[in-house]
Amino acid sequence: MGQTETRVGGKPSIFKDLVRIGKPQALDIIPLFSDSVQLASSRTREYLLFQDPENKFFPSTGTLNEIFLMTYITRSVQLQMTNAFNCTAMTKEQKILLGADWVWAVIEAPSKNPKIQVAVQVLHPSDGEDKGADDFPMEVYTEAMEMARMESANRTKAERMIEFCSSIGQDCHALFLFFGRKNDPSNIYGVLSNNFHAAIGRCARIDQTFIENFFKGSKSFVTPARMLQAIIRRKQDEPLTMVIKFT
Template identity: 45%
Template sequence: MTTNIIKDFLKIPEKFYFVQQFNQCIIFASQRAKEYIDFQDPEGKLKISNSMLTDIFLMTYINRSIQCKLTDAISCTRMTEEQVILLGADWVWAVHDSPSKNPKLQIAVQVIHVERKEEEEVEEKKVKITESMKIAREESTNKTHWEKIADFCSSIGRDCYSLFLFFGSHRDPKAICGVLSNDFHTHLANDQELDNHFLLETVEKAKTFVTPGRMLELILQKDGPPKDLKPICVKFTQ
């Protein structure tokens, strides 16, 4: 009996392990961020800003992925402030093709906060604007934040996916969900809007959501050259 169990265990594809670990790391980070989404300090001394929520999610994911020894299979690259302005992505996940370690596919993530408070906007204005940030803004003034990430992914190819990650939704203010596709640039080319309204409407009308692990499976299991993937909705919080 023990021998059979070991044989079955060894038959499980390697892909299964890092997909499962990726799923667990994201859910763990999402639950951690969820604790702070609606945080209210009784003394009013601590305010959780939009950037802090992003940091909480991303740092929790990175720490967890290191503990799970996931970094050899999936890397996570945080964008600089200048890159965020130019490319519209907060960070990029890359799945590496073993043994070359070249990216097999990439997921560029843009974080969107549904609930914005006036004091948070004031805090953002206090951020020191460097000369390089000014240049980045001048270079990208003709594009919206959503257009930038769609164009960025399109410039890489069909194996680069845009993931719009929402902290909160109208249906559930504490939920963390996302919309993923590698075809948003086609949406824009057809003169269709790509903004929070369109993306939130996609989430609100979704009849089914996939897990982060299932999201990764769907784009890994495609046979042949990557094809257009219509928007799929992903639920990050349980």
């Protein structure tokens, strides 16, 4: 991960001002996760709010995803939390087939196996209707990507990630991360559940509109720290659904 200097509105590279700190005395992943996510959310929000006076710069959805993910990864490495809580970015083929952009996981010692997982899919207000597997220009498709696209053609991107989480079990949570909403385009929200699969079969289509309905009637949101705390403390086989505000 090279540190390429990129300036937006006169501001330096998204990684340049990250400060290295020493290894924590006691590894508590909840505040470390909160710190990493807070920095990633804040940095991404700068780009959500940015308005080019010349009306030439419009960060793409892929760029926003990359800003969040790479800022989070850089910070989590600095905090030396990756042995207890890691982040795995999906390949293009995996994004198409599984519907996830990345997966967070609580690591079990000493086996290093994932104990709890959170599969993340980023959504944007400009996306409109679910675009299925066609999130990449056709000219960049490899043979493997095309095979994955054909395999998943009859399911929405949301359905693919829900099925992926369901195949692992209730210890795998689906988190739909909204980089802005129609009535609040400058903030980041999330909807998390380990029980979305219960809607499959009862709902004709699970897409972005279906996920957005979870915000209806929500007057308060939990923090990312409270989200992770609830996931870790969840009793076995207990369903968990919540809405989160990241900024």
